[in-house]
Amino acid sequence: MDYVRLGKTGLKVSRLCLGCMTYGPKTWRDWVIEEKDARPFFEKALDIGINFFDSAEVYSNGESEAILGRAIKDLVKDREDVVIATKVSPTGPGNAPPNRTGLSRKHINAACDASLKRLGTDYIDLYQIHRFDPQVPMEETAEALSRLVEVGKVRYIGASSMFAYQFANYLSLAKADGFIPFASMQNHYNLIYREEEREMMRICAEQGIGVIPWSPLARGFLAGNRHRQGGGETVRAKSDDFSKNLYYTDADFDVVDRNVEIASKLGVKPIQLALAWVLANPVVTAPIIGASKLGHLDDAAAALQIKLSADDKKALEEPYQPHRVLGHW
Numbered sequence: 001m002d003y004v005r006l007g008k009t010g011l012k013v014s015r016l017c018l019g020c021m022t023y024g025p026k027t028w029r030d031w032v033i034e035e036k037d038a039r040p041f042f043e044k045a046l047d048i049g050i051n052f053f054d055s056a057e058v059y060s061n062g063e064s065e066a067i068l069g070r071a072i073k074d075l076v077k078d079r080e081d082v083v084i085a086t087k088v089s090p091t092g093p094g095n096a097p098p099n100r101t102g103l104s105r106k107h108i109n110a111a112c113d114a115s116l117k118r119l120g121t122d123y124i125d126l127y128q129i130h131r132f133d134p135q136v137p138m139e140e141t142a143e144a145l146s147r148l149v150e151v152g153k154v155r156y157i158g159a160s161s162m163f164a165y166q167f168a169n170y171l172s173l174a175k176a177d178g179f180i181p182f183a184s185m186q187n188h189y190n191l192i193y194r195e196e197e198r199e200m201m202r203i204c205a206e207q208g209i210g211v212i213p214w215s216p217l218a219r220g221f222l223a224g225n226r227h228r229q230g231g232g233e234t235v236r237a238k239s240d241d242f243s244k245n246l247y248y249t250d251a252d253f254d255v256v257d258r259n260v261e262i263a264s265k266l267g268v269k270p271i272q273l274a275l276a277w278v279l280a281n282p283v284v285t286a287p288i289i290g291a292s293k294l295g296h297l298d299d300a301a302a303a304l305q306i307k308l309s310a311d312d313k314k315a316l317e318e319p320y321q322p323h324r325v326l327g328h329w
Contacts, residue, residue, distance in 0.1 A: 001015065001049025001050065001301070001304070002304065003015070003051070004286070005210075006183055006212075006285055006286075007204075007209045007210030008209075009183045009210070011156060012051075013051065013052040013083050013285065014050045014286060015279065015285075015286050016052070016287065016289055016301070016304070017054050017212055017286040017289065018041070018042075018050050018054070018291065018297075019290045020054060020055040020067070021055070021056070021059045022291065022292055023064055023068070024060025024063045024067065025060055028061060031292070038067055039071060040294060041291050043075060044294055045291075045297060046075055048298075048301045051081060051082050053072070053082065053084055053085065054085040054288050055068050055087070055119075056130055057086065057087065057088060057114065057115055058130065062115075072121075082125075084119060084126070085124070085127075085128060085212075086124055087128040087130035087186075088103065088108055088128070088129060089101065089111075089130035089131070090102050090130065090131050090133035102135060103129055103133035103136045103140075103144075104136050104141075104144075105141075105143070108145065108148070116153065122152075122153075123153055124153065124154050124155070125154075126156045126157070127153075127154040127156070127157050127158070128157065128160055129159050131160055131328065132162035132163070132328070138169060138170060138173055139173065142173055142179040142180075143179060145157045146174075146179040146180040150180075156183040156184070157183060158184035158212075159182045159186070160185070160187065161214075161327045161328045164199035165199075167182075167185065167200065168203055171203075171207055171209075182209065183209065183210060184209060184210040184211070184212055184285070186212045186213070186214055186288065187200055187211065188213065188214060188215055188246075188326060189215075190222065190274065190278060191277055191316060191320070192221060192247055192256070193247075193327070195322070195325060195326075201281070204283055205283045211281075211283050212284075212288055214288050215246075215288075216274070216278040216288065217271055217274055217275060217289070217290075218246070220271075221247045221252070221256065222255075222256060222259055222274035224257075224259070224260045226247075226248070226256070246326050249321075254319040254321075255316075255320060258315065258319050262315055262316055266312070268306060269299055271299050271303075272300075272302050272303045275299075276303040276304075276306035276308060277308065277316055279304065
């Protein structure tokens with residue numbers, strides 16, 4: 001496993017980040033994995049050298065954070081050896097009381113304290129805003145996040161999917177007003193959805209922002225096991241409505257078919273090749289991978305060894321068609 005700096009910070013993270021949305025009670029999503037069955041995934045991740053774990057307050061309504069926290073406590077001798085990332089969300093359940101959502105100072109402080117309690121830790125390494133909140137002044141959000149760093153509850157702050165101009169405004173505000181700047185951007189990026197290359201990735205490259213893409217395998221779509229007529233073989237393929245809103249166009253399947261074709265030529269699995277393509281982007285720090293089978297972690301590790309030729313990269317990218325903006329909600 002290689003370790004790299006998160007953007008221009010001094011924080012070293014593994015080239016793969018284990019996303020923890022997959023782990024929680026099935027009462028939240030039928031495709032998630034219960035805690036007792038999730039523990040081997042944390043063991044395996046640590047064994048292959050992953051030191052970077054990402055969760056969120058909304059994953060399984062907080063239980064994902066609790067599962068991650070207990071795993072780290074039981075499996076890691078020294079808390080300093082891992083990087084724990086989680087997120088505060090502008091959105092929540094439709095019946096959430098006022099002030100239980102959003103990026104206000106009130107909710108950010110309450111959400112951070114609740115995440116710390118669930119994670120069972122004194123500090124969060126990377127605390128991220130989970131999308132943009134148009135209802136709260138950027139100054140209020142930036143000041144609240146900076147204060148968390150200043151009092152030691154958080155080490156670094158990051159953001160996730162939003163328009164590039166919104167992210168640029170946050171960065172400019174931090175510079176002008178002396179707030180702690182964002183160290184990372186967790187955005188939607190994979191072979192099927194590359195709209196981030198137009199502006200967001202360029203901003204991150206210029207400003208030294210670490211890019212940690214979510215859904216680098218398009219929620220499993222790039223495995224090649226989905227059907228053009230809809231659905232697929234796995235539980236998630238059959239029930240993940242969010243995925244159906246992101247992918248499934250004919251052009252998307254053309255990209256999948258090309259990925260399967262090139263993977264066959266190279267003698268690797270389609271998911272390994274798709275992940276290798278994301279890793280080959282010099283702006284990307286660490287893709288956030290989801291693993292519902294232990295073999296997924298082996299496949300992810302194998303992707304680190306794949307070196308794409310210019311011709312193979314060109315062939316993989318050739319079928320791409322522009323998309324409407326996806327994943328900013």
